Amino acid sequence: MRPIDVKTYLLAFLITALVFGLGIALNIHFNTKRAESIRTIGDRITIDILSSETQFDLLQEASCRHLGSTALSTELGELGNRLSFMESELSANNDEVIHLKRYYSLLQLKDYVLMQRIEEKCAEAPVSIIYFYTNARECEECKRQGFVLTYLREQYPALRVYSFDYDLDLSALETLTSIYNINPDRLPALIMNDDVYYGFRSIEDLENLVPQIKTLKTMQATTTATSTQ
Amino acid sequence: MLSSLSATDIIIYGFMFISLYFQVFLVITFLNRRKALHAEHAVISAHLITPFNAATTPSVAIFVPCFNEEKTLSGTIDSLLALDYPKDKLSITIVDDGSSDNTWSIAQSFATHPQINAFTKENGGKHTALNFALAHTTAEIVGCLDADSYVGKDTLRKLIRYFDDSETMAVTPALKIHNPSSMMQRIQSIEYKIGVFLKKLYEQLDAIHVTPGPFSLFRRRVFDELGVYRKAHNTEDMEMAMRMQSHNYKIRNCATAWVYTCGPKTLKKLYVQRVRWTYGFIKNTIDYRHLVLNPKYGNIGMITIPTACAGLLGIMALLAIGFTNWIRLGFEKYELWSTVGINPEWPRLFHNLFYVRTSILTFVSIILLALTVTLILTAKKYVEGSAKPDIEFFLYIIVYPIIAPLWLMKSVYNAALSKKTSWR
Numbered sequence: 001m002r003p004i005d006v007k008t009y010l011l012a013f014l015i016t017a018l019v020f021g022l023g024i025a026l027n028i029h030f031n032t033k034r035a036e037s038i039r040t041i042g043d044r045i046t047i048d049i050l051s052s053e054t055q056f057d058l059l060q061e062a063s064c065r066h067l068g069s070t071a072l073s074t075e076l077g078e079l080g081n082r083l084s085f086m087e088s089e090l091s092a093n094n095d096e097v098i099h100l101k102r103y104y105s106l107l108q109l110k111d112y113v114l115m116q117r118i119e120e121k122c123a124e125a126p127v128s129i130i131y132f133y134t135n136a137r138e139c140e141e142c143k144r145q146g147f148v149l150t151y152l153r154e155q156y157p158a159l160r161v162y163s164f165d166y167d168l169d170l171s172a173l174e175t176l177t178s179i180y181n182i183n184p185d186r187l188p189a190l191i192m193n194d195d196v197y198y199g200f201r202s203i204e205d206l207e208n209l210v211p212q213i214k215t216l217k218t219m220q221a222t223t224t225a226t227s228t229q
Numbered sequence: 230m231l232s233s234l235s236a237t238d239i240i241i242y243g244f245m246f247i248s249l250y251f252q253v254f255l256v257i258t259f260l261n262r263r264k265a266l267h268a269e270h271a272v273i274s275a276h277l278i279t280p281f282n283a284a285t286t287p288s289v290a291i292f293v294p295c296f297n298e299e300k301t302l303s304g305t306i307d308s309l310l311a312l313d314y315p316k317d318k319l320s321i322t323i324v325d326d327g328s329s330d331n332t333w334s335i336a337q338s339f340a341t342h343p344q345i346n347a348f349t350k351e352n353g354g355k356h357t358a359l360n361f362a363l364a365h366t367t368a369e370i371v372g373c374l375d376a377d378s379y380v381g382k383d384t385l386r387k388l389i390r391y392f393d394d395s396e397t398m399a400v401t402p403a404l405k406i407h408n409p410s411s412m413m414q415r416i417q418s419i420e421y422k423i424g425v426f427l428k429k430l431y432e433q434l435d436a437i438h439v440t441p442g443p444f445s446l447f448r449r450r451v452f453d454e455l456g457v458y459r460k461a462h463n464t465e466d467m468e469m470a471m472r473m474q475s476h477n478y479k480i481r482n483c484a485t486a487w488v489y490t491c492g493p494k495t496l497k498k499l500y501v502q503r504v505r506w507t508y509g510f511i512k513n514t515i516d517y518r519h520l521v522l523n524p525k526y527g528n529i530g531m532i533t534i535p536t537a538c539a540g541l542l543g544i545m546a547l548l549a550i551g552f553t554n555w556i557r558l559g560f561e562k563y564e565l566w567s568t569v570g571i572n573p574e575w576p577r578l579f580h581n582l583f584y585v586r587t588s589i590l591t592f593v594s595i596i597l598l599a600l601t602v603t604l605i606l607t608a609k610k611y612v613e614g615s616a617k618p619d620i621e622f623f624l625y626i627i628v629y630p631i632i633a634p635l636w637l638m639k640s641v642y643n644a645a646l647s648k649k650t651s652w653r
Binding site for chain 2 (some may be wrong): 086
């Protein structure tokens with residue numbers, strides 16, 4: 001029997017475990033910070049939406065030129081990007097990610113409703129596309145549709161793209177899907193000018209279906225990714 | 230968070246944990262033994278100025294097995310003849326293992342020298358040449374010097390000093406690449422320096438698992454008691470060390486007894502050599518599997534061989550995972566580009582620190598990399614006296630991780646299918 005210095009074995013294990021423990025602690029810390037930053041952006045958007053809604057209520061008969069903001073769209077895009085990154089870091093099933101995703105979806109819905117009201121009153125509203133995808137099954141077309149919408153939003157920062165995970169447990173979202181009678185078996189689905197389109201649509205298809213897209217001012221990309229898809 | 234770990238994550242984290250554990254273990258060992266190692270250097274230096282004592286100086290026989298070594302054999306023999314050791318106590322046996330070039334003529338040209346015996350035999354492999362030489366000597370200490378290696382003048386004296394301890398059964402030297410000129414040789418040059426440092430640490434752990442062909446010395450009784458050299462998957466030096474370890478024979482190392490070896494010049498030659506070494510390690514470990522995780526055999530059973538095995542498996546798993554990920558990424562990029570065209574952009578992390586990945590893996594990888602660099606530079610300082618990074622260091626850090634997987638994969642493949650390796 002040859003001697004073994006048990007102390008060295010234990011010390012090495014302790015140090016290694018400490019390094020891993022520190023790694024786990026730092027990981028938790030940075031992810032908490034990320035979630036906080038997402039919430040901060042979300043809060044900012046909430047205030048923006050509330051402000052716009054209040055402004056809308058206050059100026060019932062006032063000029064439409066005071067309403068609407070493309071900056072909000074950019075903020076929503078950035079929120080989507082960050083959420084998408086968190087999803088890749090923590091997985092789509094992570095409780096925190098699902099919570100933030102529901103929050104993000106709700107903000108998108110609120111923004112969408114506000115834009116609808118502006119459209120009714122002012123007969124003009126930002127060009128928007130509502131996009132439904134699914135994470136519940138393998139959906140190659142959803143992935144490709146995500147690429148197209150990301151690209152379009154990069155090209156046209158004023159374009160509002162609202163992307164929703166069909167399977168997200170959110171009653172407001174269920175209301176929207178029932179209004180448009182979205183069929184989950186035919187995803188991806190796009191709602192443009194109140195019409196529902198199923199299946200993958202290329203850049204050219206979308207530009208033809210929504211000619212207003214081409215009238216939007218193109219810009220160097222400042223944001224990317226449309227959704228957590 | 231931990232519940233969301235996939236099987237891939239568990240493999241990666243497990244491998245990282247073992248790698249980090251082993252490196253930390255080595256660092257602790259070095260810090261614990263640092264003073265003793267320096268003291269040992271001083272003792273060996275002092276020994277060099279002590280006159281030989283005819284009564285206690287052991288007789289030594291050095292074997293030079295050679296097969297088609299016409300270019301390097303003369304240099305090898307000349308370096309042996311120049312050794313600082315009593316001439317009547319040192320004999321050299323050249324065994325030509327059926328060379329088809331001029332090796333035998335060169336060997337014969339040395340045969341008239343009183344210290345040299347030269348033999349030729351039918352080709353049978355290195356282990357047969359060594360056993361042939363063993364049968365022709367009665368020296369107390371025997372060793373081998375590959376015919377592409379050269380010894381320093383004081384190397385033998387330094388090594389012999391370790392046999393003052395009656396329990397020492399073998400002593401390994403410190404290997405250096407002889408005149409590194411090609412890029413591959415320069416990479417090996419730093420690799421060998423790391424090897425010198427690690428070998429010394431392994432010695433401190435009583436866990437040396439290779440007694441290298443170039444100039445490892447043995448007490449003759451090792452062969453009398455444990456048997457002669459075996460083919461051992463073309464790595465007879467590894468098998469001999471494992472056999473000694475499995476019989477609890479003490480193997481020491483002298484980190485200042487320099488032996489210069491001609492490293493493979495090209496990637497192809499290096500690849501062949503490393504496939505042979507790694508294949509030999511796998512096969513010999515299987516043959517000596519009773520050592521693995523057996524506390525009876527101390528550190529070699531509990532840490533060095535198990536972590537080497539885990540490292541090999543881990544690298545294979547990482548390669549498979551990395552390869553799968555690259556394929557998946559490639560498909561994703563293809564899908565993206567075929568859908569919206571190519572729109573190159575800077576990664577988002579350059580715009581915002583939010584996008585810097587901060588997983589446990591990132592953090593542990595940074596620590597592991599820092600520890601690896603520290604170990605390499607510590608090895609450099611230990612061997613050269615300076616830790617200053619040089620061109621070899623950067624070549625090693627950048628090129629080695631790219632080329633090493635080539636022979637690791639081939640060795641595992643060969644071992645799995647029991648495909649034999651070749652010497653050249």
